[in-house]
Amino acid sequence: xxxxxxxxxxxxxxxxxxxxxxxxxxxxxxxxxxxxxxxxxxxxxxxxxxxxxxxxxxxxxxxxxxxxxxxxxxxxxxxxxxxxxxxxxxxxxxxxxxxxxxxxxxxxxxxxxxxxxxxxxxxxxxxxxxxxxxxxxxxxxxxxxxxxxxxxxxxxxxxxxxxxxxxxxxxxxxxxxxxxxxxxxxxxxxxxxxxxxxxxxxxxxxxxxxxxxxxxxxxxxxxxxxxxxxxxxxxxxxxxxxxxxxxxxxxxxxxxxxxxxxxxxxxxxxxxxxxxxxxxxxxxxxxxxxxxxxxxxxxxxxxxxxxxxxxxxxxxxxxxxxxxxxxxxxxxxxxxxxxxxxxxxxxxxxxxxxxxxxxxxxx
Amino acid sequence: xxxxxxxxxxxxxxxxxxxxxxxxxxxxxxxxxxxxxxxxxxxxxxxxxxxxxxxxxxxxxxxxxxxxxxxxxxxxxxxxxxxxxxxxxxxxxxxxxxxxxxxxxxxxxxxxxxxxxxxxxxxxxxxxxxxxxxxxxxxxxxxxxxxxxxxxxxxxxxxxxxxxxxxxxxxxxxxxxxxxxxxxxxxxxxxxxxxxxxxxxxxxxxxxxxxxxxxxxxxxxxxxxxxxxxxxxxxxxxxxxxxxxxxxxxxxxxxxxxxxxxxxxxxxxxxxxxxxxxxxxxxxxxxxxxxxxxxxxxxxxxxxxxxxxxxxxxxxxxxxxxxxxxxxxxxxxxxxxxxxxxxxxxxxxxxxxxxxxxxxxxxxxxxxxxxxxxxxxxxxxxxxxxxxxxxxxxx
Numbered sequence: 001x002x003x004x005x006x007x008x009x010x011x012x013x014x015x016x017x018x019x020x021x022x023x024x025x026x027x028x029x030x031x032x033x034x035x036x037x038x039x040x041x042x043x044x045x046x047x048x049x050x051x052x053x054x055x056x057x058x059x060x061x062x063x064x065x066x067x068x069x070x071x072x073x074x075x076x077x078x079x080x081x082x083x084x085x086x087x088x089x090x091x092x093x094x095x096x097x098x099x100x101x102x103x104x105x106x107x108x109x110x111x112x113x114x115x116x117x118x119x120x121x122x123x124x125x126x127x128x129x130x131x132x133x134x135x136x137x138x139x140x141x142x143x144x145x146x147x148x149x150x151x152x153x154x155x156x157x158x159x160x161x162x163x164x165x166x167x168x169x170x171x172x173x174x175x176x177x178x179x180x181x182x183x184x185x186x187x188x189x190x191x192x193x194x195x196x197x198x199x200x201x202x203x204x205x206x207x208x209x210x211x212x213x214x215x216x217x218x219x220x221x222x223x224x225x226x227x228x229x230x231x232x233x234x235x236x237x238x239x240x241x242x243x244x245x246x247x248x249x250x251x252x253x254x255x256x257x258x259x260x261x262x263x264x265x266x267x268x269x270x271x272x273x274x275x276x277x278x279x280x281x282x283x284x285x286x287x288x289x290x291x292x293x294x295x296x297x298x299x300x301x302x303x304x305x306x307x308x309x310x311x312x313x314x315x316x317x318x319x320x321x322x323x324x325x326x327x328x329x330x331x332x333x334x335x336x337x338x339x340x341x342x343x344x345x346x347x348x349x350x351x352x353x354x355x356x357x358x359x360x361x362x363x
Numbered sequence: 364x365x366x367x368x369x370x371x372x373x374x375x376x377x378x379x380x381x382x383x384x385x386x387x388x389x390x391x392x393x394x395x396x397x398x399x400x401x402x403x404x405x406x407x408x409x410x411x412x413x414x415x416x417x418x419x420x421x422x423x424x425x426x427x428x429x430x431x432x433x434x435x436x437x438x439x440x441x442x443x444x445x446x447x448x449x450x451x452x453x454x455x456x457x458x459x460x461x462x463x464x465x466x467x468x469x470x471x472x473x474x475x476x477x478x479x480x481x482x483x484x485x486x487x488x489x490x491x492x493x494x495x496x497x498x499x500x501x502x503x504x505x506x507x508x509x510x511x512x513x514x515x516x517x518x519x520x521x522x523x524x525x526x527x528x529x530x531x532x533x534x535x536x537x538x539x540x541x542x543x544x545x546x547x548x549x550x551x552x553x554x555x556x557x558x559x560x561x562x563x564x565x566x567x568x569x570x571x572x573x574x575x576x577x578x579x580x581x582x583x584x585x586x587x588x589x590x591x592x593x594x595x596x597x598x599x600x601x602x603x604x605x606x607x608x609x610x611x612x613x614x615x616x617x618x619x620x621x622x623x624x625x626x627x628x629x630x631x632x633x634x635x636x637x638x639x640x641x642x643x644x645x646x647x648x649x650x651x652x653x654x655x656x657x658x659x660x661x662x663x664x665x666x667x668x669x670x671x672x673x674x675x676x677x678x679x680x681x682x683x684x685x686x687x688x689x690x691x692x693x694x695x696x697x698x699x700x701x702x703x704x705x706x707x708x709x710x711x712x713x714x715x716x717x718x719x720x721x722x723x724x725x726x727x728x729x730x731x732x733x734x735x736x737x738x739x740x741x742x743x744x745x746x747x748x749x750x751x752x753x754x755x756x757x758x
Contacts, residue, residue, distance in 0.1 A: 215486060220384070
């Protein structure tokens with residue numbers, strides 16, 4: 001499938017590049033402190049039997065939601081960008097856990113970080129790739145010259161039906177990125193690409209509390225097809241090989257999927273190691289690939305090339321090729337690094353999890 | 364004019380799609396692929412009758428009226444066409460209807476195609492749909508599913524016959540070994556006794572390897588009356604020497620002895636009698652193994668093993684490709700995959716490959732007589748056929 005859909009020699013134009021070069025002026029992660037071990041979910045629902053897709057997942061606290069978490073990540077990004085928040089002309093938050101169905105997350109975030117009132121603000125929705133979709137838009141917004149800086153965020157407090165396979169992995173966390181001109185950026189964005197089809201592998205109806213999914217259909221024709229097609233198309237457009245990349249990071253719904261996708265695309269396990277956080281924080285949905293990218297940026301050296309490929313059910317993948325810049329090692333120290341968030345850990349049991357996540361209906 | 368009844372009914376073409384998760388292929392395209400392959404073996408022969416074996420298309424694909432769907436899409440508009448449904452025995456039942464129609468003399472050539480798509484819906488929907496083949500008022504109303512019932516059945520078998528916990532492992536091991544070299548099989552991977560012992564429990568005592576995977580697929584068989592055999596066929600046609608179908612109580616609890624399948628026994632007896640053959644003359648048995656306990660019970664019902672001893676044939680190598688009575692020679696439902704109403708026609712097509720010497724690495728050497736049986740529900744329906752390969756020089 002991927003081969004058929006990927007561009008051939010004529011497909012060089014498929015990769016997207018804005019009129020002026022852009023980069024990441026700042027980045028920041030946020031992961032809540034609570035951890036629910038997968039074994040605890042298994043204890044409750046399967047008598048402790050069966051394979052566990054991750055070790056544990058991050059759970060948001062009682063006073064946390066996508067708005068508060070986005071603000072945390074955005075403040076980290078601002079600290080590294082060293083810019084006046086008022087110069088941010090767009091605040092875009094991608095999530096499938098927006099606290100309100102109608103009323104933007106992004107306006108609250110924009111207000112909190114001081115980006116209001118001369119700014120665009122909007123919420124994005126595309127399952128697990130809403131955040132990278134916002135990043136694509138920010139590249140266009142800044143790349144066209146309409147704005148000097150745009151903030152895009154992928155953040156989730158993901159929902160999993162009690163007892164469902166997704167409950168083991170549906171985690172909380174994400175990352176924020178300030179896109180700005182390539183010069184003075186921490187990381188240059190070389191090229192990007194988006195690949196979308198109508199593939200109903202996972203969904204949540206407007207009035208439903210928990211999502212539904214197509215079981216094994218979420219694999220081959222959904223995750224793998226889109227990730228591989230997007231990754232291949234971007235690399236073909238750029239004329240790059242997996243060996244040209246120091247790092248690669250893919251959407252991480254569990255441990256096995258990104259490992260298999262990386263192998264199929266020709267990446268070695270050590271190339272994806274730095275960005276693989278799923279076993280410790282679960283699948284943070286719109287934040288999953290992005291928080292992997294922040295972990296990579298925390299350790300990358302100037303000149304290191306990074307491939308990022310997200311996946312969102314429904315379905316689509318966004319692929320980005322980035323190169324770490326000279327300013328990265330110094331400026332990344334100005335905010336909390338991703339690993340500190342991963343290691344900040346308070347283990348909870350299922351009962352506490354049920355309370356924190358509002359799974360107990362008291363009336 | 365030749366007496367059509369005396370001239371016999373022959374299989375002149377078979378076609379199969381791989382069994383698996385055909386998410387990008389529709390019901391009609393799957394059927395077409397199998398039909399085209401079967402017709403190609405008979406020089407594009409055009410059947411007057413089409414019987415479509417299917418079990419759950421109305422429930423899982425939102426499609427009934429499959430006879431016309433398939434005839435239309437396969438370029439066979441005008442042909443007489445209809446669906447035949449008899450749960451897991453749909454494939455054998457459809458073949459039986461085609462056989463009877465040709466025997467009547469009303470038609471000369473018939474196409475039987477089994478097609479099923481079981482992976483387009485979630486597993487709980489599929490399990491519910493499958494449960495509609497049970498007695499709705501007395502079984503499924505209580506929440507009984509195929510798998511849960513098979514587990515009860517298996518426990519009873521092991522208990523009554525004092526068989527060990529892994530007594531039925533041999534059926535799964537044999538099926539998986541045979542599927543390794545079957546290009547249309549879903550799981551082309553051998554398993555060891557240790558894998559069976561360690562397998563996840565599905566519904567105690569039934570584990571993952573006691574239950575067949577449910578999948579998509581289509582298999583087609585082209586039948587022609589003996590007096591209308593096309594000239595210059597690439598493969599020597601295979602004769603349907605015996606065809607019988609029988610029913611028993613629908614609900615398992617209504618069967619006098621749940622460990623004895625009277626429909627399987629009766630249809631086997633009649634089919635062999637028509638063929639003028641004794642059970643010991645059967646050289647391979649494509650039995651129905653959606654659950655391992657069915658395989659043991661089928662061997663006992665057909666008279667290949669005494670009551671309570673069917674499982675022993677799977678322990679001593681008798682059912683291996685080189686054994687005394689090879690079964691599931693291409694992997695059966697367990698490893699080739701179970702495509703519902705198409706399963707019975709996969710069995711027939713595979714038996715034809717064996718008898719015509721086209722089974723490649725799965726070949727049962729020198730096989731001329733095959734018994735093919737598919738079961739509906741807990742043995743409520745059994746459709747049994749005897750296929751015979753006549754020698755080229757003996758006619």
